[in-house]
Amino acid sequence: MAIGEATIDSMIDVLPLPIIIKETLKEDVMKVGVTKKEMEEIIERVMDGYNVSCVEPCEAVGVISAQSIGEPGTQMTMRTFHYAGVAEINVTLGLPRLIEIVDARKTPSTPMMTVALAKEYADDRDQARKVAWEIEATHIEHLADLTTDTANMQLIIDLNEKMLHQRGIDVMSVADKLGDGLGVSASISDSVPDQIIVVPNKSSYRELLQIAKKIHTITLKGIDGIKRVVVRKEEDEYTLYTEGSELKAVLDVDGIDPTRIYTNNIGEIYEVFGIEAARNSIIKEAMDTLNEQGLTVDVRHIMLVSDIMTCDGEVKQIGRHGISGEKASVFARAAFEVTVNHLLDAGMRGEIDELNGVTENIIVGQPIKLGTGDVHLIARNPLDN
């Protein structure tokens, strides 16, 4: 007689198994229908299998993970390739990207965002493009031709009406933005349509040339730091790809779907969404980088690296300025990098080395406390009564 869902639930819930396995097990059992006796046998066999496939205590999983990620590094390329699908955006890949991830750099060398759109914008190319203009930083060179009029000591900006219309920006706001940004007067020309004239505060060539230079740095519309936005059709909706990443600012833009936004800038994810999100994005980024190169690495190894980078609540680098520089042991730190400074500081602070780690014990010449070195078998001599 088949047992009910409640019984199955109660039997499965208590098992110390990963959730995914429990779910598949439940699904399977529900589909087939089992008797209590069968269920007990299934559970016994599942648990046997699980216990066999578990890691053994004292396993030096850290070193295994480090080697599993480091070893394929020799097989990776150094080049920057085009991003799969978006030919227009270059993304750092291969070994340099992997190094960037474990270095926990504040900004990656090629920041990039994938922005999904809200329903009402996702189906229509024009609507999507409209959102894209809200995000992409518009500079003056996108809109106009600049003429430096040295005779009248002014900068003449001939705006392109088509471009203005396309980017949804009007002459007034351009003039205002330029005036505010440069701190000079920018007035709309009366004689010529769509023309703005910028007059420097002081009538000198230097001032004029400086303004002519500075004008290019003023963002007229969109988000500073996002150089380009590409609209692409992915499956059956339009998605935006951006060159440059400003997660916080883009989240505030109307028309995007804030639940499906992604950036490859781990530092930004940490600041906006917190440490757990940062941990997940390290795993995703590292995994994608390795897979793109055709290298298979078990996720558990990458998880461990990600976890040790984030386990203190902030993203720490793998190396001198992060984990390795914060080890408890003086010897371990001295043996890694900046040997002398660590020794001098230790002397000053009266540090004590507990000899718990690997390097310290190798230095003093005793067995390390990992793996078989962590197991102490104490046997009683049977002859001693």
Added chain:
Amino acid sequence: MSVTSVIAADTYDDDGYPIDMGLMDLRLGVIDPGLKCKSCGSRAGECPGHFGHIELVAPVIHVGFNKTIRKALRSICWNCSSLLLEEKKKNEFLVQFKKLKEMGHLPDTLINNIFKEARKSKKCPYCGESQREIKFEKPSDYVEDGRKLSPTEIRDRFENISDDDVRVMGMDPGSARPEWMILTVLPVPPVTVRPSITLESGQRSEDDLTHKLVDIIRINQRFQENRDAGAPQLIIEDLWELLQYHVTTFFDNEVSGVPPARHRSGRPLKTLTQRLKGKEGRFRGSLSGKRVNFSARTVVSPDPNLSINEVGVPLSIAKHMTIPVRVISRNLELMRTYVSRGSSVHPGANYIIRNDGKRLKITDLNRDELVETIESGWTVERQMQNGDVVLFNRQPSLHKMSIMAHRVKVLPSKTFKLNPAVCPPYNADFDGDEMNMHVLQTEESRAEASILMQVQENILSPRFGGPIIGGIHDHISGLFLLTRNEKMISKNDALELLKKSEIRKLPEPVGYDDAGEPYWDGKQIFSQILPSGLDLEFPAEVCSKCDVCKKEKCEEDSYVVIRDGELIMGTIDEKAIGAFKGKVLDKIVKKYGSTAGANFVDDFTRLAIRGVMYTGLSFGISDEDIPEDAKLNITVNLEKAEADVSKLIAAYDAKELEALPGRTLAETIEMRIMQRLGKARDEAGNTAGNKLGLENSAVIMAKSGARGSMLNLTQMAACVGQQAVRGERIRRGYAGRTLPHFDKGDLGADAHGFVKSSYKSGLNPTEYFFHAIGGREGLVDTAVRTSQSGYLQRRLVNALQDLEVQYDRSVRETRGVVVQFKYGEDGINSTKSDFNKPETMHKIVSSVTGKEVV
């Protein structure tokens, strides 16, 4: 701590005897044999050495602490030496220190913050004096409001800091006080640290440190004399500075702003910091990495008849490597025979250790006597012989499979031999690679090595949970040729093929030939080495990846089906038995265990070698021959491509070309040309590939995954294709052109590195040159990459090495900080099984209930 003050700037007197109170004083330890240390009474080699000291006439700054001295000076009051923070703030910081210590964190950032905070105060909160700006001038001058502070003054200020303030500054007054950063007494390292060496000429050559100490003592003396004689202030200051220079370079000879002290020959001296620092320094070179005995190194070569667990060791090496065996009543006779053989006859013994701990070399002279006197309790160092466990290693040791335990097979060769199936984990080939062997000396280490490190225990790599040991090259092509197509293998041949395996009985023959003789096919022969009960289905490497897989009905025989240890259909190739990919191998190891896995590898490597000998596989220049019409076809195609490129260029010149979104016109034309030429090469490859069928040995190797790819074949037979630098066509060279053979501004295919020729037909001079450019980039890339990935690996290992799975299945580091509550979120070992896959559940459920789940 000091055993003597050192005042003489000399080492040895004319008789070669150390001068009393000199740098080689006998109280500082001894290095000459025959002399006894005056401090501890032991001889050279036993005496650890003892420190002495030099009393400096005037205090000098210790270079290493310059940064801390600067920070401390700026954050204490020049008048009353109190830390420029209010009592409340100090207590707050002390609490923070305590917290950090509890958490196991380092106080570095906190200390910096404290100094920064203290420096902000313009007025001392205790004595009310306003504070002055202190500038640091390289290398070791401190200037306060334009007046240089002498080390004496700095020391005086530091001496007045209270113990409580010292604590707030992050120091431990119990172990060190700030004024100790200014030296008044210089410790003289023991003689054992700076041994002098005697050259062949009998001349003594002193260590760099001794040279430096001589300088210091000399200046110190001159300083003293001048000061006593009342020399002018200017001279005194000069000497003080000189003393500072010598003490500075004694500690660190690479301080910026200080010219390095040099040896007479002009070589910079290696002083204390240089000894400790860097890769070859004390820490990384001598303490973390040590040299060992009982090891051997030589060239490796392949031997497919060895088991993967074995390693062939040359007899000459085996004779030198020893294993200590404790003599007990039960092995006394055996040990006697070993000793009686001595060191020249192979399974003999080289040394014997008596009960009193004395180690004797066994020679022809004392051999007979030792045989007589040997008794229980002695230790015999017998020569290595078959079956001994050794560690085998190839650098770079990038992962744990770079060091594995093998069993010794002593062979009469000059090189180490190993089964080619274990090449992938070591990343070894036989073009002159050398490998190391280490002989284990204790019972525990041998047990550990054979249980955990033996090759068969490492067939599965923890990196991806699949086999890293498996068939390569000939193993794959051998089994491919054997199992492909229906072959008629006579009884003789069948037995020959299986000769080296354990199989002694042939299955029922598939049929009888015209003469009535029975014959077997290759699939049957391969099935013999499969364990019974094995069920597996997967597409082979040769699979042409049709849109819809016909599975069992595959016309190309590239869908492998194994039922109950019988290869029903399909071809065995890289997907089945190859390293990294081999599914059959993976399944056998996971289902039947590592011993079965090792046996399978042993069997199939032997079978494959015989298989490839049975069918034969050769490759020569004529295998790249393609028919004339195909050649013509390729030429026509390439010409068409060139014409297309010209058309593109014409359009570009006429500004008719449409730019791709987000690209400039110049980028667009480059991309378009690259695309067109890439297509042309592929077409040429396809034309050639179609003409070369599966009877071509290069195609066999490429398709089965044994070696090479179709691209390699294309390049050899049809067209080499575009040469690229940084993913772009070659543009470097002269102004406006790559080579003087072309016009300036020529955008054409051959002007930017498109190689129309094939390797076989030969490249013309410009093509050859472009090919060299492309090839060079590859070499540079590899060189840069190895150093970068090596550093990445070092950092990763250093950061993660202390992590260990605890008995509660959490992962923690040495401080006890939990990194993961359950390893990998599910606690599963990547090599153990495919437990985390849903199929495992389906299988269990269906096998218990007898109903299909999927």
